[in-house]
Amino acid sequence: MNARRQIIAALSEDSMGGIATLHDVTDAAKLVDAFAAELLLGAAESAEVIHRNCHRDRDVCAGCQVRADILDVLRSVADVIGEQTSHTADTAPPLTVFRASHDSIVMGLYTTADEARKHCETVLRREWPNSLLDWIEDEEDGVAELVAETADGETETGYVVTALEVASRYDEEADE
Incomplete structure (x- = not known):
């Protein structure tokens, strides 16, 4: 950079x-x-x-x-x-934010994926303090899902971090 x-x-x-x-x-x-x-x-x-x-x-x-x-x-x-x-307003660099959520409920927006993940992990550790946690990331759509290793095996937790690009201008065609 x-x-x-x-x-x-x-x-x-x-x-x-x-x-x-x-x-x-x-x-x-x-x-x-x-x-x-x-x-x-x-x-x-x-x-x-x-x-x-x-x-x-x-x-x-x-x-x-x-x-x-x-x-x-x-x-x-x-x-x-x-x-x-x-002309900077017309050519502003893309801004990416990371949304931490649980079962589609937004927990927060962060400038780094690490901070969004930390939020999810902190909340999950209150429920399952001794679980081994891991992130499964789909690089194509920018979504990372938090899974926990339990006695039953790998379990989905419902905690997700999603990369979102913030648009600098309205795009009429994007609505379609």
């Missing part, structure tokens, strides 16, 4: 470690991109000052064309990032 995604992920959790809204994630992405654009513009301004100082004592310097090319590239990249920042 690159630094940008790590920062956005960190900013995407509320103070209690729960999930933030999609709006919060989009705002975090915009802040990261705006900061990157500021850094690039600052680098371009610094390069320009260096370039001007090189002409103080002489009319032409050997590195003028190279410096001018570098300035153009820095400005272009900063402009592209600035444009992308204004």
Whole structure:
């Protein structure tokens, strides 16, 4: 995971470690991109000052064309990032949450599968404290089912963790 995604992920959790809204994630992405654009513009301004100082004592310097090319590239990249920042809401990264449930009753939503599983296991251990627990995961549909090893063998518990992708936009065709 690159630094940008790590920062956005960190900013995407509320103070209690729960999930933030999609709006919060989009705002975090915009802040990261705006900061990157500021850094690039600052680098371009610094390069320009260096370039001007090189002409103080002489009319032409050997590195003028190279410096001018570098300035153009820095400005272009900063402009592209600035444009992308204004369109971040349309291209927000997908957000996946994990739903912990028991017999179709939602127990909670989490930003990681591990936390959702921990919730299910904690509740089940109150009922069956000495059971050996295991997760059976169906990778195709993102569903993991908690099973317990009992004297009768492997038993379904009804506890399930489901990966859910949160849409950033409404899709009319998805309703059909």
